[in-house]
Amino acid sequence: MSFEEINVEINQYFKTVEGFKKDGYEMMIDLTAVDWYRKKEPRFEVIVNLLSVSKNSRLIINVNVPDEDLKIPSICEIYPGANFYEREVFDMFGIEFENHPELTRILMPDDWKGNPLRKDYGSGRIPVQFKNAPKVD
Amino acid sequence: MFSPDNIFTTTIDKAVRWSRTQSMWPVTFGLACCAIEMMAAGSAKYDLARYGMEVFRASPRQADLMIVAGRVSQKMAPVLRQVYDQMAEPKWVIAMGACSSTGGMFNNYALVQGVDHIVPVDIYVPGCPPGPQSLMHGILTLHEKIMEGEINR
Amino acid sequence: MNEEKDLKDDLDFWATNSEEGGWNISSTDEGSQKMLEEEDEKQIKIQTGSDVVDDYVYSEETTDDERMIVNMGPQHPSTHGVLRLQVELEGEVVRRVKPVIGYLHTGMEKTGEELAYFQGPTNTTRMDYLSPLFNELVFSLTTEKLLDIEVPERAKAIRILMTELNRVSSHLVALATGGMDIGALSMMIFGFRERELILNFFEKTSGLRMNHNYIRPGGVAADLPDNWQKDVKEILKIIPEKLKDYDEMLLDNPIWQGRLKNVGILTTEECFAYGITGPSLRASGFSWDLRKRQPYSGIENYDFEVPLLTDSDVFSRWRIKVLEIYESLKIVEQTMDTIPKGAYRIQDKKVTPPPRQRLDESMEALIHHFKIYTEGFKVPPGKAYVAVESPRGELGCYIVSDGSSKPYRMHIRGPSFCNLQALPVIMADSPIADAVAAIASLDPVIGDVDR
Numbered sequence: 151m152s153f154e155e156i157n158v159e160i161n162q163y164f165k166t167v168e169g170f171k172k173d174g175y176e177m178m179i180d181l182t183a184v185d186w187y188r189k190k191e192p193r194f195e196v197i198v199n200l201l202s203v204s205k206n207s208r209l210i211i212n213v214n215v216p217d218e219d220l221k222i223p224s225i226c227e228i229y230p231g232a233n234f235y236e237r238e239v240f241d242m243f244g245i246e247f248e249n250h251p252e253l254t255r256i257l258m259p260d261d262w263k264g265n266p267l268r269k270d271y272g273s274g275r276i277p278v279q280f281k282n283a284p285k286v287d
Numbered sequence: 288m289f290s291p292d293n294i295f296t297t298t299i300d301k302a303v304r305w306s307r308t309q310s311m312w313p314v315t316f317g318l319a320c321c322a323i324e325m326m327a328a329g330s331a332k333y334d335l336a337r338y339g340m341e342v343f344r345a346s347p348r349q350a351d352l353m354i355v356a357g358r359v360s361q362k363m364a365p366v367l368r369q370v371y372d373q374m375a376e377p378k379w380v381i382a383m384g385a386c387s388s389t390g391g392m393f394n395n396y397a398l399v400q401g402v403d404h405i406v407p408v409d410i411y412v413p414g415c416p417p418g419p420q421s422l423m424h425g426i427l428t429l430h431e432k433i434m435e436g437e438i439n440r
Numbered sequence: 441m442n443e444e445k446d447l448k449d450d451l452d453f454w455a456t457n458s459e460e461g462g463w464n465i466s467s468t469d470e471g472s473q474k475m476l477e478e479e480d481e482k483q484i485k486i487q488t489g490s491d492v493v494d495d496y497v498y499s500e501e502t503t504d505d506e507r508m509i510v511n512m513g514p515q516h517p518s519t520h521g522v523l524r525l526q527v528e529l530e531g532e533v534v535r536r537v538k539p540v541i542g543y544l545h546t547g548m549e550k551t552g553e554e555l556a557y558f559q560g561p562t563n564t565t566r567m568d569y570l571s572p573l574f575n576e577l578v579f580s581l582t583t584e585k586l587l588d589i590e591v592p593e594r595a596k597a598i599r600i601l602m603t604e605l606n607r608v609s610s611h612l613v614a615l616a617t618g619g620m621d622i623g624a625l626s627m628m629i630f631g632f633r634e635r636e637l638i639l640n641f642f643e644k645t646s647g648l649r650m651n652h653n654y655i656r657p658g659g660v661a662a663d664l665p666d667n668w669q670k671d672v673k674e675i676l677k678i679i680p681e682k683l684k685d686y687d688e689m690l691l692d693n694p695i696w697q698g699r700l701k702n703v704g705i706l707t708t709e710e711c712f713a714y715g716i717t718g719p720s721l722r723a724s725g726f727s728w729d730l731r732k733r734q735p736y737s738g739i740e741n742y743d744f745e746v747p748l749l750t751d752s753d754v755f756s757r758w759r760i761k762v763l764e765i766y767e768s769l770k771i772v773e774q775t776m777d778t779i780p781k782g783a784y785r786i787q788d789k790k791v792t793p794p795p796r797q798r799l800d801e802s803m804e805a806l807i808h809h810f811k812i813y814t815e816g817f818k819v820p821p822g823k824a825y826v827a828v829e830s831p832r833g834e835l836g837c838y839i840v841s842d843g844s845s846k847p848y849r850m851h852i853r854g855p856s857f858c859n860l861q862a863l864p865v866i867m868a869d870s871p872i873a874d875a876v877a878a879i880a881s882l883d884p885v886i887g888d889v890d891r
């Protein structure tokens with residue numbers, strides 16, 4: 151099994167993925183993002199994970215998304231299976247996917263505010279209060 | 288109709304209470320891991336049929352008991368409340384598992400920290416997941432509570 | 441054609457000659473008359489069409505108001521958890537389906553960033569609650585890859601033993617709930633009955649029936665219990681017998697076959713397009729199993745086959761699960777004989793806390809123990825993706841480490857999340873009665889979908 155990792159520029163992204171699809175990477179296994187808040191510039195990185203069953207190899211593509219404009223082309227046309235993943239990244243990180251057939255929130259309720267997996271979004275920890283808890287004195 | 292300490296209706300009170308405990312039909316409200324244990328409790332080895340509760344009703348209208356089995360997310364909370372509202376009185380709620388009792392190990396943005404924020408809970412069953420025996424113990428405790436409690440709740 | 445013309449002539453005749461029934465007699469408006477005439481023609485077409493049964497297809501003539509959107513779930517007995525489907529129906533036929541998910545979103549990826557690596561399996565095990573050990577395994581393997589350590593042989597063998605038993609129990613639940621959805625209620629009772637056997641063994645080993653937190657980075661939490669061979673032997677004896685019972689009950693059962701054969705076709709191309717792996721892909725005639733092609737945890741040393749079926753329908757997706765149970769039991773049998781002696785977790789001071797007995801004797805051991813359990817061990821910066829073959833397909837874990845003792849980003853690639861995308865493909869243009877069978881055959885676990 152071979153395992154490769156490449157970095158591509160955002161304007162080359164769609165073409166690269168298309169090329170790899172023609173090259174025998176039949177499946178898109180995973181698509182996710184990482185928020186490098188205050189650690190790296192630019193802040194967001196999208197990670198696409200392709201699998202070729204014929205060549206038995208994996209390929210990870212890293213794309214940096216520019217800070218000014220959180221947009222990246224959608225690869226739904228190439229791999230229809232990217233649909234849910236892109237919606238998840240949109241929901242969790244707020245990165246927009248251009249030409250996505252239906253870019254809406256997927257995991258959180260539609261009227262939710264904020265993008266939970268961003269690093270500047272608190273985990274929302276609330277202290278749990280137990281009713282009628284015995285008093286300690 | 289029945290007032291709690293009515294000397295004339297004590298016997299019938301008891302009969303009503305007893306009949307309520309004998310075949311409580313739960314509404315299917317399986318959410319997560321705990322739901323699997325709830326199903327295990329309903330099937331061959333543990334056999335909830337012994338308490339007359341093997342029929343998990345799909346319709347809340349036909350159910351007396353809601354076993355909230357699993358974690359309740361913010362998105363699910365309105366649905367849960369709606370199902371609860373549709374149940375006919377008298378109705379009881381068992382919060383099964385750490386998640387539905389307190390939020391469990393997931394103290395974060397997505398989960399409701401305990402279903403008692405949304406619906407009144409009668410019995411909390413601890414465990415992650417509580418085994419079928421624990422669930423049964425919870426059910427028996429609820430039976431005790433009904434037998435001793437007030438009839439018009 | 442002739443008939444149609446006759447009918448039209450008839451209608452025209454009545455329209456112009458009858459006194460009260462003519463709807464276009466009183467109409468003076470030219471445009472509306474024309475419209476009505478067109479409508480007549482339409483009516484005629486539909487009428488003549490319905491005479492021929494084979495022609496009973498809704499085509500262009502159908503207006504949109506014959507379509508109906510039905511909401512199924514999130515609280516529904518046969519959607520395997522809190523899955524919600526918006527189904528667009530045309531009469532009895534499903535035209536479009538939209539799965540709506542997120543009703544069990546637990547924020548586990550966020551929680552995973554707050555838990556140290558040794559706590560990670562506690563979190564991941566609750567994702568796919570039917571195959572918790574696989575989640576633990578994939579998390580541990582990824583962490584070990586980042587740490588660049590190799591666990592002892594015995595730990596590897598225990599991992600294989602436990603996960604393969606877990607595959608059996610998971611498939612048994614899939615068969616049970618699938619049977620219940622389709623109406624074979626006894627299957628439900630049977631499946632859970634046999635699963636109890638395996639769960640008892642798990643409880644003996646790890647202390648819990650589900651959500652074990654047993655496989656951890658660096659090995660497993662505890663050694664196998666004394667006399668474990670006896671329990672496993674019993675499992676190996678009873679389950680194949682019971683599987684024969686299932687076959688007797690269902691395999692040649694005409695009702696079962698009639699409901700499942702040629703229903704819910706999912707071809708290999710569609711699997712590729714949607715990234716579907718696991719039993720669904722193998723049931724479509726493409727042999728792809730990570731255990732064979734990208735082996736993990738020493739599974740390449742065991743002798744087993746990958747079952748393959750070619751019909752791509754619900755029946756073969758059901759059947760392949762039964763066949764896989766046999767293969768998993770084969771692996772379990774081999775571990776019984778070949779399991780090596782030795783340590784069950786890595787003897788690396790960085791990762792493993794000292795054993796309990798040492799705590800009473802040595803201050804350093806106590807400090808070390810305390811440090812590992814409060815702070816956790818540090819993991820060198822880097823990224824890693826590891827995948828294993830879970831009962832539902834490829835289960836992957838992607839961890840980004842920044843050098844601290846907690847993952848900077850932890851992402852789990854759940855197979856159910858991906859497989860759910862196939863639902864619209866499977867269900868489209870099939871009767872609503874088959875919808876439930878299609879859902880059951882994909883066997884989604886909502887905990888894994890929503891995380």
Ligand code: SF4
Nearest residue numbers: 320384385386415416
């Ligand atoms: S209490 Fe535990 S078993 Fe139950 S839903 Fe929560 S995590 Fe799952």
